[in-house]
Amino acid sequence: MELQDLKVEGQLKLSDFPTQLDHKFSNKSLKKQLRKERRELGEMQNTLYAHGKYSVLVCIQGMDTSGKDSLIREVFKDFNVRGVISYSFKKPSERELNHDFLWRHYRALPARGKYAVFNRSHYENVLISRVKPEIVLNERIPHINSLKDITPEFWNKRLEQINNFEKTIHENGCIVFKFFLHISKDEQKIRILRRLNKPSKNWKFSPEDLKDRELWDEYTKYYEQAISETSKDYAPWYIIPSDSKHHARLLVAKTIKERVETYTDIQNPSLPQELQDQISYYKEQLKNS
Template sequence: MNLSEFKVIEPIQLKQLPTELDLQLSNKKLKKQLRKERRDLGEMQNTLYAHNKYSVLVCIQGMDTSGKDSLVREVFKDFNVRGVNSYSFKKPTAIELQHNYLWRHFKVLPARGKYAVFNRSHYENVLISRVKPEIVLNENIPNINSIEDITPQFWENRLEQIKDFEQIIHQNGCIVFKFFLHISKEEQKNRILRRLNKPSKNWKFSPEDLKDRKLWNTYIDCYEDAINSTSKTHAPWYVIPSDNKHQARLLVAKLIKERMQTYTEIQNPILAEALQNQISSYKDELENS
């Protein structure tokens, strides 16, 4: 499996990219491989925590039913709870609307030594807000008084602001991953039907899902523009085939691990020489206590 093929390094067209791969692995084998990868990630996170100079931001985006929630649950299952926080960004609160749209994301960025996972992210502000521009009117922005005031230049400016945001945090030690979980429209239909057919999953369904489904092509266009405009070496996008959830989880885990391994300076701290010279005496003291 060539992991580099999932990284966006030149403009892409989502409709031309696969939503499933033929890895010739059963779901059982995919789960087994994921268990190994996430154990490795957990150990690497402990080292990141001890090193205490870098942080990691993982952004998960995708159409409704693309598997964001379960991917976060399964990929980060073996992390020490002190080292990872997950945030799901819903409709902005009244307090959040009193600030710029990036404020609520800035304030939960990961501390040094920690991961933050954004289940939906700052990109919602150039995705759902772009598809439904009436959302922007709630932000009370100067000179934006009607939908007609929200011009193409407005969205270009936002994409530039997002790039600046990611550049700032990168330059200050935050390693940024951005994953788009790419599912087919047919697979989305199947997953929505499963929600309707299974009583225990009914709560996940909203009639809004069907309205958004009718806007599928519009959403895809907005995703393409956002991905192509903001995939940079320091903050790359990865397009993950996600019709098979087990494949998607394994790919995300492998991609995080592969890139984190390039940060060879992230190592456990070495004890000061004076302390190292005293280790034997400390052991003796404990054993004789």
């Protein structure tokens, strides 16, 4: 499978995408390849920072246990800490509920020259909120007074608002990536059992994990609609086979690197000519100081 094959174009059916790819690489080999990719990504980020005109937003979505936390840790490990920040969006605070649903995501957008990684993202507002629409009532939206007011048109409008949000930031220099970490239901069972069997991982388990697992098909349906409606050239979705965490991390790193490389104008800036002409003089000054 080519990286381009991971990109969503048109209507999505998740069952058409594999959760695991056949490949000849061992985990050791995949780790080695990732180290190379992330070093190069780190160097590219330094150039992005020096250039100072673009930013990069990476959104990571997936079912529970799909490997979001560890992927973020491993892919961005070689970045300069000044150049990347990760946000994990939980239940909105009272302050956040006093604004529109995109407000807290706007506030977390990366400055020019930097990366931001969203561990879960604004898409929770058309995923978990759609499976559990009572959440929307907490937003205190005018004319939404009961569950019957939350119509299909409401969700279509919200998807449109997300598209407008992403188009606006893209047109102002933000390179947007959206990754869905695609795992099988069987693999999720294995990972939840691992959390229960390993004392050091117990803290990650919540009974809610099992309740959400029962809603697997419903989540899948809404993921398919949300991704289909919002995978645009300016903000594409990529479906990452994630039954193998090592392979998923490598695919994400390679996808980011290959797309950012197409922005050929991202270059280290040159010194003004008047300063270049004085480099020899400055060197002598330092040698004699």
